[in-house]
Amino acid sequence: MRDFVTPTVVVSRCIEIEPCRYNGLKIASDVVKQLIPHVNLISVCPEVEIGLGTPRDALRIVMKEDKMKLIQPKTGLDFTEKMDAFVNSFLDSLPEVDGFILKGRSPTSAIKDAKRYSGPNPGDALRGKGPGFFGMAVLERFSHLAIEDEGRLRNPNIKSNFLTKLYTLAKFRDVKRSKSSKDVLNFHSENKLLLKAYNEKEMRILGRIVAKRDQYNIVKLITDYEKHLLQALKRAPRCGSQINVLMNSMGYFSKSLSGEEKEFFLKSLDDYKSGVIPLSVLTGISTSWLLRFKDDYLLSQSFFEPYPKELVDIDLMISYCDGKDYWK
Numbered sequence: 007m008r009d010f011v012t013p014t015v016v017v018s019r020c021i022e023i024e025p026c027r028y029n030g031l032k033i034a035s036d037v038v039k040q041l042i043p044h045v046n047l048i049s050v051c052p053e054v055e056i057g058l059g060t061p062r063d064a065l066r067i068v069m070k071e072d073k074m075k076l077i078q079p080k081t082g083l084d085f086t087e088k089m090d091a092f093v094n095s096f097l098d099s100l101p102e103v104d105g106f107i108l109k110g111r112s113p114t115s116a117i118k119d120a121k122r123y124s125g126p127n128p129g130d131a132l133r134g135k136g137p138g139f140f141g142m143a144v145l146e147r148f149s150h151l152a153i154e155d156e157g158r159l160r161n162p163n164i165k166s167n168f169l170t171k172l173y174t175l176a177k178f179r180d181v182k183r184s185k186s187s188k189d190v191l192n193f194h195s196e197n198k199l200l201l202k203a204y205n206e207k208e209m210r211i212l213g214r215i216v217a218k219r220d221q222y223n224i225v226k227l228i229t230d231y232e233k234h235l236l237q238a239l240k241r242a243p244r245c246g247s248q249i250n251v252l253m254n255s256m257g258y259f260s261k262s263l264s265g266e267e268k269e270f271f272l273k274s275l276d277d278y279k280s281g282v283i284p285l286s287v288l289t290g291i292s293t294s295w296l297l298r299f300k301d302d303y304l305l306s307q308s309f310f311e312p313y314p315k316e317l318v319d320i321d322l323m324i325s326y327c328d329g330k331d332y333w334k
């Protein structure tokens with residue numbers, strides 16, 4: 007059983023928390039419901055915070071000379087300045103956070119898919135999609151954190167990557183607070199295989215930084231380490247890198263495994279490659295061997311349990327090997 011640091015997450019308040027949507031409803035999200043007991047939650051509804059009641063007339067993004075305006079079509083009121091002022095003061099006042107889960111398609115909170123129009127009237131043309139006012143500011147300031155919308159988190163691959171990043175960043179936040187080079191070393195040792203699966207080149211750079219830790223003052227050590235850690239976590243791990251990590255791990259006890267066990271594992275790797283089983287089946291098999299052969303190094307590796315088991319979906323029946331790039 008690994009020790010996890012409780013992450014701090016900002017969540018759009020209308021997702022599972024309060025019925026503060028323009029229509030007086032809230033949004034259901036199994037992921038957010040599952041996550042709430044495990045995180046320090048900061049909820050926010052920017053539209054309510056700028057004084058709009060619930061229910062309220064809907065807002066929309068209207069493009070004026072390539073600038074975004076936040077307009078309430080029914081009243082014709084422009085909330086752009088009020089929203090910008092709230093967003094800046096709210097983000098300025100945040101404590102250190104590890105991630106955001108924001109409501110998709112909202113002109114305020116979306117991170118990708120808020121509709122933009124050429125005008126406020128019903129027939130006005132759609133001018134594309136992009137982040138909303140709050141979502142855009144979050145991406146500008148915190149692109150290095152774990153950020154997703156509740157719709158995308160229904161995909162098990164996206165959810166798994168989000169949670170892995172969230173818990174890794176929370177752990178490193180704790181290391182930063184400790185200001186201890188030994189903690190940086192321990193963090194690196196425990197996350198070596200995870201980082202290898204994410205980005206082997208950055209994992210090696212991080213290894214060199216840690217190896218020279220006695221030549222650094224602690225502030226420089228943490229700053230340099232964090233820079234490359236964020237770079238390593240920028241993209242979700244490739245299927246092939248995960249398979250390499252699993253194969254290398256099997257190598258640790260291949261002499262002790264029976265031919266049938268090895269064959270079963272290799273067949274399971276093929277099943278993972280074909281998208282028939284999820285990664286958690288393979289990490290589960292590996293973990294049973296780690297426990298059986300008591301390999302302390304591998305047992306310490308976050309790769310085999312990057313976030314609490316309670317957050318793993320039992321219906322996680324698709325894998326990274328479905329060939330899609332969800333983070334493009």
Ligand code: SF4
Binds near residue numbers: 019052109112115
């Ligand atoms: S999407 Fe954002 S602004 Fe809209 S109700 Fe939810 S939290 Fe409030």
